[in-house]
Amino acid sequence: MILENFIINLATLFGLGKFPIMPGTLGSFMGLLLHIILLQNLSIFPMIFTLITIILLAIVTCDMAEKVIGEKDPSCVILDEFVAMPICFLGIKHFVPATVAMWKIWVFGFIIFRIFDILKPFGIKKSQDLSGGIGIVVDDIIAAAYANFTMILICLTIL
Secondary structure, three states, rough: OOOHHHHHHHHOOOOOHHHOOOOHHHHHHHHHHHHHHHOOOOOHHHHHHHHHHHHHHHHHHHHHHHHEEEEEOOOOOOHHHHHHHHHHHHHHOOOOOOOOHHHHHHHHHHHHHHHHHHHHHOOHHHHHHOOOHHHHHHHHHHHHHHHHHHHHHHHHHOO
């Protein structure tokens, strides 16, 4: 019972996922804060190592939460958005001109990620067919990778 409560608390970001309006957006916002507060100043390899570690932990946690809740990819589980959001900004500071404020990149990345995560284009939706924690987390990772690629492309071509 204690382990199950801990798993649910972690998977819902300590109850934030139970918020009745846009829990995935709330999880994404918390992931943005994770990036801003803890990850943005890491060099690329420590950031990648950290992201891989938290993604693997999220896969296991989300898998267990799905079993405890008894529902496939429950909407209250927002750990997946939380761990995927920082991927949007992986290496991005190397492509952003010095004249562009990082807060603008963070807002843009957040919006682009949410669009990809909600609409699930370009095979993202198909990745949800995977079972358990992998199916819960992978679609968000792909959405974040698409957001990252989109932002880099925009930085290289427009900015």
